[in-house]
Amino acid sequence: MPIRSPRGRVDAYRSLWQWPLRSPVRLAITGVVVVALAVGAGVAAGALRGTSDDGPMSRSTATGGSATPGPSGRSSTGAGGTALPTALPPVTPLVPSTLPLSQAPPAALRVAAGWSAAWVDHPDGITSEQWLAGLRPLTTDEYLGVLANVDPANVPAARVTGAPRPVNVAPRSVRVEVPTDALTLIVLVVDTEDGWRVAGYDRA
Structure with a gap:
């Protein structure tokens, strides 16, 4: 079809x-x-x-006439010839504040001396719990957890041989040098809500 x-x-x-x-x-x-x-x-x-x-x-x-940043950080021109600033103000660099060594708080030095005396106190047969008990009143809770993994038998020093001496002072922390019969400790003491407490140590 x-x-x-x-x-x-x-x-x-x-x-x-x-x-x-x-x-x-x-x-x-x-x-x-x-x-x-x-x-x-x-x-x-x-x-x-x-x-x-x-x-x-x-x-x-x-x-x-919308504002467009200039290539060199200068102001651009908007509607009506108004200058629009595009450069940011300079930023002051953050520098950790330090204080003269003479301004080290005596309480921080006492805590460093007492903590070091407890650190070298490990007679034969002492347990980790007994050793930590002497350090607990002068140590932050966070650092006490780190010290719980230390065997006191491995601490090389047996006595403190000199007075504590500040080596770095900040508004809320002090590094204190404490001599012992085996090495020199650098004890970090910080200002907490409970007073000055040891938050770490190193060997000089």
């Missing part, structure tokens, strides 16, 4: 939409084509929207 007749056109349309249903392969091909067309249409619509958005933005930049 000729395609120009209404019946012929109906048969032609029926054959077109029935074509994908005649096999799974044809159905898959049809689905891919439909998805590709939808993606292409979305990309084209997005490109058109981006082009239309660029226009007003470019015009406002050209005529609105």
Whole structure:
């Protein structure tokens, strides 16, 4: 029947939409084509929207006089010729504050001396618990947990041989040098809510 007749056109349309249903392969091909067309249409619509958005933005930049940072940190000119500062004010570097050694708190020196005396006090047969008991009143809770892993038998010194001497003084901490018969301790004493306490030590 000729395609120009209404019946012929109906048969032609029926054959077109029935074509994908005649096999799974044809159905898959049809689905891919439909998805590709939808993606292409979305990309084209997005490109058109981006082009239309660029226009007003470019015009406002050209005529609105919005501030733009200068390349050398100088002020840029805004609407009406008003200068807009873009350079940040200088920042003062943070330097740890130190005090003269003569301003070391006597209480901090006493704690360093008492802690060192307890540190070297480890007669034969002393347990870790007994050794820590002597250090506990003069030690921060955090550092006491570190000392719990120390075997007092491994402490090389047996007695303190001199007076404590400050080597670094800050508003809330003092490093104190304490000589012993085996080495010189550098004891860190810090100001806590419970008073001055030892928060660490090193060997000079």
